[in-house]
Amino acid sequence: MKIALIAHDEKKPEMARFAAAYREILRGNELFATGHTGKVVADATDLPVQRFNSGPLGGDQEIGALIAKNQMDLVIFFRDPLTSQPHEPDVNALIRLADVYNTPLATNIGTAEVLLRGLGAGFIDFRKLVNGDETQHEQYE
Numbered sequence: 001m002k003i004a005l006i007a008h009d010e011k012k013p014e015m016a017r018f019a020a021a022y023r024e025i026l027r028g029n030e031l032f033a034t035g036h037t038g039k040v041v042a043d044a045t046d047l048p049v050q051r052f053n054s055g056p057l058g059g060d061q062e063i064g065a066l067i068a069k070n071q072m073d074l075v076i077f078f079r080d081p082l083t084s085q086p087h088e089p090d091v092n093a094l095i096r097l098a099d100v101y102n103t104p105l106a107t108n109i110g111t112a113e114v115l116l117r118g119l120g121a122g123f124i125d126f127r128k129l130v131n132g133d134e135t136q137h138e139q140y141e
């Protein structure tokens, strides 16, 4: 599964703790992140993370583009609800695209825990259908 991890600055410590706590579930998936969040996650987990631009410099849009191509399976985006962001339109666009493409997205740690536990239990496997997983295709042909 392709998982995007994003956190605004005030939420980066929480993202580091979260990623470390769920390292074993995250491991074995492809991790993507905006620039600074990617470093935080890589440092906290020692897992490989494909990093895009920093959010204000277009990273949210890059992840949004993957969602629009149905190439992102799950998004965890710890937004800071108490600080205005210069790139708020990009943030909203990413969340809107997740809704367009029915991509599971968590914007707080409560939902994120449910999503990652669901991932570990196989509840996100429906995304394999969307992604053209070979075995699933055969099953539905």
Ligand SMILES: O=C(CO)COP(=O)(O)O
Pocket: 006, 007, 008, 009, 033, 034, 035, 036, 037, 038, 053, 054, 055, 056, 059, 060, 087, 091
């Ligand atoms: O601003 C962000 C998301 O909107 C996050 O960007 P960074 O991970 O580069 O700090």
